[in-house]
Amino acid sequence: MDSNDALIRYRPDRIVASITLDAPERRNALSVRMIGELREALAKAVADPEVRVIVIDHTGPVFCAGADLKESVAATRLEDLPAAHLAELLADLCEAPKPVVAAARGGAKGGGMGLLAAADLVIAEYRAPMAFSEVRLGVVPAVIAPVVARKLGPGLMRRLFLTGESFDAVIACSWGLVTTAVAPESFEHQQAATVESLVAGGPSAQAGIKVLTATPDLRGELRRAAAVTAEYFFSEEGREGTRSFLEKRPPSWVG
Numbered sequence: 001m002d003s004n005d006a007l008i009r010y011r012p013d014r015i016v017a018s019i020t021l022d023a024p025e026r027r028n029a030l031s032v033r034m035i036g037e038l039r040e041a042l043a044k045a046v047a048d049p050e051v052r053v054i055v056i057d058h059t060g061p062v063f064c065a066g067a068d069l070k071e072s073v074a075a076t077r078l079e080d081l082p083a084a085h086l087a088e089l090l091a092d093l094c095e096a097p098k099p100v101v102a103a104a105r106g107g108a109k110g111g112g113m114g115l116l117a118a119a120d121l122v123i124a125e126y127r128a129p130m131a132f133s134e135v136r137l138g139v140v141p142a143v144i145a146p147v148v149a150r151k152l153g154p155g156l157m158r159r160l161f162l163t164g165e166s167f168d169a170v171i172a173c174s175w176g177l178v179t180t181a182v183a184p185e186s187f188e189h190q191q192a193a194t195v196e197s198l199v200a201g202g203p204s205a206q207a208g209i210k211v212l213t214a215t216p217d218l219r220g221e222l223r224r225a226a227a228v229t230a231e232y233f234f235s236e237e238g239r240e241g242t243r244s245f246l247e248k249r250p251p252s253w254v255g
């Protein structure tokens with residue numbers, strides 16, 4: 001991490017630690033290595049007694065394009081699948097005893113939506129496009145489902161998961177998935193105001209509130225979900241859907 005080829009940049013600046021997704025050419029797709037670096041940075045921020053708020057932001061036009069599909073299509077074992085590592089990262093984020101803010105100037109898809117859902121607060125540029133696009137790849141969003149369920153009701157979740165339809169941050173805000181949708185010129189101001197409002201609260205109370213509002217056995221649920229997702233990535237349908245994206249062609253579904 002923080003070496004020249006790092007995929008994540010970690011910048012502790014007294015009370016705020018910024019964790020930046022920094023693989024813009026891959027649209028910040030979550031590879032196993034990138035997820036490892038994210039978990040390492042998060043652990044540092046949690047362990048640093050000065051840090052009160054953790055901000056996850058990004059370089060490039062997209063916040064996060066979800067699981068790395070090149071790695072996903074090549075994987076033959078659960079432990080090589082980015083989604084399995086994402087399960088641990090989402091649990092880490094939800095269990096972190098400090099407030100986590102996601103700052104998305106660009107859009108998110110699939111596992112990237114899981115990162116937004118696992119954050120406590122989300123600031124997004126109002127036009128940022130979002131989608132639970134897994135179904136269009138012939139796979140299921142099992143890993144992100146438990147964290148999305150903390151923000152969306154079952155009917156809406158089922159619709160968005162079944163269709164993979166796109167929506168913008170303003171709509172996501174009306175659903176409670178995004179906390180604040182802002183114009184690009186107001187983004188920095190909004191981010192600073194959000195951090196300020198969090199710092200005004202007591203740190204022990206905030207840690208307590210995160211426990212109070214936690215999903216019981218979330219990590220166990222996420223691990224079981226990773227095994228479900230793996231079945232779909234390893235299936236013919238999942239392989240075809242994933243390959244079709246990488247080969248820039250429509251999928252050819254059978255059955």
Ligand SMILES: CC(C)(COP(=O)([O-])OP(=O)([O-])OC[C@H]1O[C@@H](n2cnc3c(N)ncnc32)[C@H](O)[C@@H]1OP(=O)([O-])[O-])[C@@H](O)C(=O)NCCC(=O)NCCSC(=O)C[C@@](C)(O)CC(=O)[O-]
Pocket residue numbers: 025026027029030061062064065066067068069070082083086109110111112114133134137139140141142143144145225226229245246
């Ligand atoms: C994000 C936009 C709209 C940007 O759209 P754009 O800005 O037009 O960029 P692009 O599509 O030209 O992509 C730029 C480069 O990034 C690559 N790229 C891009 N995304 C990925 C990816 N995920 N994995 C690997 N590579 C990726 C893409 O292949 C391309 O590589 P190049 O052709 O230059 O060599 C577009 O790239 C896109 O639609 N990407 C796919 C998004 C997607 O479907 N994500 C879902 C992944 S599956 C998942 O997350 C499963 C999970 C974890 O949720 C399961 C679970 O919950 O259980």
